[in-house]
Amino acid sequence: MARKTGSHSETTGPRVRAAALRLFARHGYAAVSMRQIAAEVGVQAGALYLYTPDKQTLLADLMIAHLEELHAAWAAEPKPGAPRAALDAFARFHIRFHLDRPEAVFIAYMELRNLSPENFARVEALRHRYEDGLEAILARGAAAGAFRVPDTRLATMALIAMLTGVTNWYREGGRLSRGRVAEIYADMALKAVGG
Amino acid sequence: MARKTGSHSETTGPRVRAAALRLFARHGYAAVSMRQIAAEVGVQAGALYLYTPDKQTLLADLMIAHLEELHAAWAAEPKPGAPRAALDAFARFHIRFHLDRPEAVFIAYMELRNLSPENFARVEALRHRYEDGLEAILARGAAAGAFRVPDTRLATMALIAMLTGVTNWYREGGRLSRGRVAEIYADMALKAVGG
DNA sequence: GTCTATAATTAGATAGAC
DNA sequence: GTCTATCTAATTATAGAC
Numbered sequence: 535m536a537r538k539t540g541s542h543s544e545t546t547g548p549r550v551r552a553a554a555l556r557l558f559a560r561h562g563y564a565a566v567s568m569r570q571i572a573a574e575v576g577v578q579a580g581a582l583y584l585y586t587p588d589k590q591t592l593l594a595d596l597m598i599a600h601l602e603e604l605h606a607a608w609a610a611e612p613k614p615g616a617p618r619a620a621l622d623a624f625a626r627f628h629i630r631f632h633l634d635r636p637e638a639v640f641i642a643y644m645e646l647r648n649l650s651p652e653n654f655a656r657v658e659a660l661r662h663r664y665e666d667g668l669e670a671i672l673a674r675g676a677a678a679g680a681f682r683v684p685d686t687r688l689a690t691m692a693l694i695a696m697l698t699g700v701t702n703w704y705r706e707g708g709r710l711s712r713g714r715v716a717e718i719y720a721d722m723a724l725k726a727v728g729g
Numbered sequence: 730m731a732r733k734t735g736s737h738s739e740t741t742g743p744r745v746r747a748a749a750l751r752l753f754a755r756h757g758y759a760a761v762s763m764r765q766i767a768a769e770v771g772v773q774a775g776a777l778y779l780y781t782p783d784k785q786t787l788l789a790d791l792m793i794a795h796l797e798e799l800h801a802a803w804a805a806e807p808k809p810g811a812p813r814a815a816l817d818a819f820a821r822f823h824i825r826f827h828l829d830r831p832e833a834v835f836i837a838y839m840e841l842r843n844l845s846p847e848n849f850a851r852v853e854a855l856r857h858r859y860e861d862g863l864e865a866i867l868a869r870g871a872a873a874g875a876f877r878v879p880d881t882r883l884a885t886m887a888l889i890a891m892l893t894g895v896t897n898w899y900r901e902g903g904r905l906s907r908g909r910v911a912e913i914y915a916d917m918a919l920k921a922v923g924g
Numbered sequence: 925g926t927c928t929a930t931a932a933t934t935a936g937a938t939a940g941a942c
Numbered sequence: 943g944t945c946t947a948t949c950t951a952a953t954t955a956t957a958g959a960c
Contacts, residue, residue, distance in 0.1 A: 546943080562842055564759035568936060581944050583937070644839055647757055684913055688905065692917055695894025696887050703886050710883065718879055722887055726921035741925080763954065776926050778955070927960080934953065942945080 547585045549575050551599075554592050559637035563593050563645045593645055594653035600638040601660035607631055608667055617675030618729050624668055625720035628697045633712060639701050665690055672727060682728030693723050742780045744770050746794075749787050754832035758788050758840045788840060789848035795833040796855035802826055803862055812870030813924050819863055820915035823892045828907060834896050860885055867922060877923035888918050 553574035557566045568589060572579040586592040611627050614620045632639050642657070649657060669690040675681035683689040697719055704715060748769035752761045763784060767774040781787040806822050809815045827834050837852070844852060864885040870876035878884040892914055899910060 696891035699890025
């Protein structure tokens with residue numbers, strides 16, 4: 535459709551974000567230069583500014599996109615009605631989603647300090663909304679007598695930390711399969727809340 | 730004892746490390762300049778190099794000191810013989826120690842990427858040795874029939890992540906006291922391994 | 925032990941040619 | 943849309959005066 539030779543905006547934009555994601559995850563946002571990102575993509579540093587107004591916005595876009603994807607994926611997940619089944623489904627979903635995106639997960643937890651106040655607020659709101667999904671499951675289960683939790687918010691934070699921690703040590707091709715790990719973690723989560 | 734006027738090596742060294750700890754925790758290692766650290770201490774940038782050969786070693790020293798302190802503190806802790814009591818003691822110790830040092834904890838988890846290979850190996854060995862303490866408790870408890878864990882290593886990683894996660898949200902003066910939080914977490918840890 | 929001054933390098937971001 | 947060239951500012955680390 536009459537696109538000019540040398541025009542790649544539809545592919546270069548995503549490649550810039552992919553390169554930034556990989557480099558930020560590996561070396562940290564502050565330690566990565568725009569020149570490094572450009573080299574990874576195969577363009578000159580100046581060309582990056584066609585796809586992001588600045589480095590900070592590039593980071594914020596990655597984090598917000600990740601959290602919106604997390605939220606959308608969880609919203610699309612089937613939700614069992616029984617508390618125990620609902621918690622089991624959440625745990626397995628959480629581990630699956632996070633093991634699929636170790637780099638985005640890493641950045642979303644480690645680079646909060648580098649966000650502007652407005653972007654930080656957006657990111658925290660998205661994360662909070664996702665956590666609320668788990669808290670609702672725990673609250674319903676506690677009300678129904680299926681769980682015993684003295685404080686649903688605290689139990690939520692504890693379970694999220696436990697489940698997300700998988701990304702810190704899990705390596706593909708290791709001793710345990712992904713499914714087996716998810717199974718064991720889901721069982722621990724269930725038992726932790728007295729289910 | 731005949732110390733020269735203007736000589737402060739015995740106090741400036743620790744102050745350099747304290748300033749670096751605070752700034753690295755707040756803004757990240759790569760985002761903090763030697764000039765910022767010097768300004769925080771109240772000396773010029775050049776003077777810092779009397780106390781550390783370079784920025785990277787300053788970071789490594791902070792992390793290694795933190796992990797050695799963790800190991801020593803745990804070694805000095807009374808160790809109940811019964812598995813349930815031992816796990817309870819570990820959980821409470823872990824939370825207390827980590828809530829006392831949020832900045833060092835943050836750095837020890839977030840700045841691993843900025844260590845040289847040798848320092849990284851030292852840090853990982855220290856962390857692993859500490860984790861082994863918890864794994865031994867779980868293994869003994871499982872052997873004695875007090876715990877039900879399909880995989881002690883995995884349960885170890887899950888519990889450590891859960892317990893350490895407290896540092897991500899706990900704020901002094903909040904809704905729950907430190908002791909109450911530790912109590913609830915220790916109970917969840919116990920239940921998670923079927924104790 | 926601390927300072928000032930500086931070397932050598934690199935950073936983020938922009939301008940203008942093509 | 944990308945490149946080259948460049949601006950301005952900041953970086954780590956060192957040298958030498960005091």
